[in-house]
Amino acid sequence: MLTFIIRRLLITIPMMLVISFLVYLGLELTPGDAVSHMIDPEAAARMTEEQFAEMREALGLNKTFLERYWIWLTNVVQGNFGHSLSGGVAISTIVLDRLPATLELSVFALVFSTLIGCVLGTLSALRRGSGTDNALTVVGMLGVSIPEFFFGLVAILIFALNLGWLPAGGRLLPGYETFFDRLPHIVLPGIVLSLMMTAGVMRYARSSMLDSLSREFIRTARAKGLPAWRINLIHGFRVALTPVVVLIGFRLPTLIGGSVIIEQVFQWPGIGSEFIGAVRGSDYPLVMMIALLSVFAVLMASLIVDVLTALIDPRVRLG
């Protein structure tokens, strides 16, 4: 097991280094001196040319490219991500500020879509070839074909503007801070995001369930005369569930990416809308840092999933 983890780390760490190098290269090539995004702009406005020169020397900007990369990398590893170009706020502050909102939305969508997806997928597999199965297949197809933001707009129109049941956007109103005050805000974006994801989970659950239903142990269970619900749910579904659960780990980062547009549609103050704002405003340091962090999240998630799969399935770690 230990050798497996070490071998896996030996792939992940160089990948991370290469990507951080590319991101740094991007930072160097985009307009704006490194000084301008490492120092608070307020302070920069009061500095003289000489002080800038001193600053460059102190920051090592006169050093070679590789040395500068190394300095930047050690800073990033220590959590010092530099400053945003607009407003000069430290990027780590922005990320910490926005992350809870994104996580809240993602976890909501993840739980919701996994539950619905598993139930519908299993139903579809059990009634294979029936009207229900065909209808669910078409609905699933619709789910991956309708642009998520369009679906969000229709939901806003119906439930927020016309019926007035739920707020059209935002996350918190000043003065309302308890969980139940916030709940109505997450319902629309959360459900829209999860319904878009349900289609994928449903397809996966369906094929996984069909696979497990065709195994020998199901035939044994039938031969024993067990009731159908017990065969399907206890014997079939439990086996089918494992790959679906593993899939969740892989989905978490895609979810962070997938929520970018939904956050914008619902004015949800998460990482996604911050990222779009940064792209619009050509705030390169912020764009690069968020991209780097999202890659980090993807690689970590896939590492954890691999280790978990290896724990469950010995064929993986020996292969």
Add this chain to the structure above:
Amino acid sequence: MKQTALDKKFDKIRAMEEAGQLKPAKGSRALRKLMANRLAMVGLVIFSVILLMSIFAPLITEHDPQKINLRAMLKPPSWDHLLGTDRTGRDVFARILYGGRISILVGLGSALMAAVIGVGIGCYTGYKGGWIDTLALRISEIFMSFPQIILVLLLVSIAGQSLMNLIIIFVLTGWAPMYRMARAKMLSLREEEYVQALRSFGVPTVKICYKHILPNALGPIMVNITLSTAMFILAEAGLSFLGLGVPLSVPTWGNILNVAQDLRVLQNNWWLWLPVGSVISLFVLSVNFIGDGLRDSTDPTLQG
């Protein structure tokens, strides 16, 4: 044992066979299976209708999609303007038709180019193996470890917005999955005996790869191209909706939807966003149906 619908179908076919009514099958087997797939055929019809309407837009509507008419702002649908007019009096129906040209071009063009690059690399390196294969694999891993929309937006922020840039960015972010698929296919195909025979005849490597092995992997490649087309059309719509895709001066489906970010437009002027949103959904749905049909008809492991 209960008689299922499938059993009945087989009984019918058997009866026809015995009566000598069955004609020998003609044409490619995959093509016949595709033709028999009802959803795929519905998809193909919708796809062709929308595509042809976009191509022949000037014959269908006499309105110019770019012509501003300040006397007819935000007019609801009428006989003159089938889907009304937008804030500057441009005809929405004409904009949807002309917008389709660009949106479909971006989707289909990016998918085809991504396939040419991805399959081109995957085919060769997958066959050769060794260090060149490892190198290509590692590069594709770097591209694939970014969440797609993050990488697209990152590149948009560096390269700036234009139609050409967007297509290049889509190709850059889309070649890796194609490469992976082609490589995986090559790894199994290169062990086939006919490949050994070709090698022993001294046929050049490039010729073995592209002329002899590649045609056997065409099925999954076609499936991938259709599904990527659907994905890129959705991506273009999403980016343009945010105002970060094709420049707003060019009509595309996403750019037409851009106005719906305003809640007042959303509530009061349905003709500005509902028809175009439905057209995008319908078009992507039809492409997905075709892709699924292609997969079912070309993948031998999905028989039955």
